[in-house]
Amino acid sequence: MDEIRRLTHEDLPLPREFWIQRWGADFVVARGESIRYNEVEGFVYDEWKGVITFRxxxxxxxxxxxxxxxxxxxxxxxxxxxxxxxxRKRNYRRLFLITANDNLRALRFYQKFGFELCALRRGAINETRKIKQSIPFIGMNGIPLRDELELEMNL
Incomplete structure (x- = not known):
């Protein structure tokens, strides 16, 4: 049976490896800020079929x-x-995320889920490459990877 459980301190090596495999480093960068795997909370689906982290x-x-x-x-x-x-349980007023301009599948998912575009940071990924050199210049679907898109859901 599939289950979702909270990430625990004992799990920390696993999100680190997951991030390295999926994102090329043990950190992600959004709005010019590095976010490390051990600085976030999260949930895991059925022993790592999926993971979501947040702060x-x-x-x-x-x-x-x-x-x-x-x-x-x-x-x-x-x-x-x-x-x-x-x-919602913690009474946060807003849930948001950052994605790249090439991530069309994610943009479709987020908008269908109820997120709305709220910001475009033109050229932000070019700045991010100064922090994380592993980011390619051409992204998914052959799209030049250069902009950050912020989507939000008001709670």
Whole structure:
């Protein structure tokens, strides 16, 4: 039976490896800020078929990473629902995330889920490469990788 559970301190080596495999480093960068795997909270779906991480600041909740190893079967929606519920329980006013301009599948998912575009940071990924050199210049679907898009859900 599939289950979602909270990431624990004992789990920390696993998100680190997951991030290295999926994102090329043990940190992600958003808005020019490095976010380390051990600075976030999160949930895991059925022993690492999917994972979502988030952090809270100033009454807001930021999704810092979101991955499903099996797309199209509800894992992503289940994980996102868990974070939405957690954010509401903590009385956060907003849930938001940053993605890249080439991530069309994610943009479709987030908007169908109820997120709205709220910011475009033109050229932000070019700046991010100064922090994380492993970011390619050409992204998914052959799209030049250069901009950050912020999406939000008001809670």
């Amino acid at each position: 809270a600041r100033d009454g807001e909740c930021e999704v810092t990473s979101f991955d499903s190893l099996e797309e199209g079967n509800g894992i992503g929606a289940a994980l996102m629902n868990k974070v939405v519920g957690e954010a």
